[in-house]
Amino acid sequence: MNLESALRYSHTLLDQVVQPGDTVVDATVGNGNDTIYLASAVGKNGRVYGFDVQAAGLAATKTQLVLTGLSLQTSLIHDGHEHLLKHLPENTQISAAIFNLGYLPGSDKSIITHAKTTISAIKQCLQILQRGGLVILVSYYGHPGGKDELRELQTFLHQIPQKQFQVLNYQFINQQNDPPILFAIQKR
Ligand SMILES: C[S@@+](CC[C@H](N)C(=O)[O-])C[C@H]1O[C@@H](n2cnc3c(N)ncnc32)[C@H](O)[C@@H]1O
Numbered sequence: 001m002n003l004e005s006a007l008r009y010s011h012t013l014l015d016q017v018v019q020p021g022d023t024v025v026d027a028t029v030g031n032g033n034d035t036i037y038l039a040s041a042v043g044k045n046g047r048v049y050g051f052d053v054q055a056a057g058l059a060a061t062k063t064q065l066v067l068t069g070l071s072l073q074t075s076l077i078h079d080g081h082e083h084l085l086k087h088l089p090e091n092t093q094i095s096a097a098i099f100n101l102g103y104l105p106g107s108d109k110s111i112i113t114h115a116k117t118t119i120s121a122i123k124q125c126l127q128i129l130q131r132g133g134l135v136i137l138v139s140y141y142g143h144p145g146g147k148d149e150l151r152e153l154q155t156f157l158h159q160i161p162q163k164q165f166q167v168l169n170y171q172f173i174n175q176q177n178d179p180p181i182l183f184a185i186q187k188r
Contacts, residue, residue: 006182009170010098010136011037013184017134018042018096025097026050027081027121028113030104032061038098039070048074049088051081051121054111057104081121088128095133097125101149102140112145115152122156126165126185135185142178150181157183164188 004012018024020043026035029052038048052058058076065071077087081099099122101113118137125135141150157167170182 003172006138006170006180009182010034010138013134013136014038014041014096014098017132021045022095023047023049023092024094025081025084025125027084027097027099027125028052028101029061029076030054030057030100031106032057032064034098034100035061035074035076036064036068036070038096039065039074040068042073044073046073049084050074050076051079051084051087052076053078053080054104054107056107080117082117082124084121084124085127092128093130094125094128095130097129097135099135099137100140101137101153102146103143109143112143113149114145115149115156118149118153119156122185126160126187129185129187131187133187137183137185139181139183140178141181146178153183157185160185 018041022042024038026038029035029050035048035050055078058078062076065074103109103112139150141147160167166186168184172179
């Protein structure tokens, strides 16, 4: 057995909570790896809401979803995740949300996630998270601005009330080159 990377572990955790028919959020679609994984996990009776500010990634993701027969259960939204609740039907409950924080490899490195909008979006996800559900953050922070976002995020996560949520930090602490860190917030 090898300990899993933060990215691999994010799917291991999601596997435990996401069921066919669920509604879930991919807050940072990028090239759609998590969107495709989630669309497959929720199946035809579920729904994935995917957000990104970059149209090119959304278009590439749409193509992949169509090719894999997963487009019907997916809504791709070209808007910042900080406007998440505006785009979801009233009274929606989600079993999971995932954020990959940083920039999209192979695209404009100046388009990064930022603490203020990231934290706003996390709070919105926590409002509609069902009991036992998970909000997962995979933080890439090696780029300019990345450590600022990480610092503010850690401060926010430490303050989440433990009676309502438990917060996990999964991190390799002896690796070079700023390996990603996973945080998981579970509603009790
Ligand atoms: C690390 S990448 C995501 C990688 C993606 N999960 C994948 O599988 O390819 C981060 C993404 O967040 C997006 N992003 C930045 N700010 C955003 C915001 N406010 N709302 C939604 N997406 C945002 C970027 O455009 C970028 O595609």
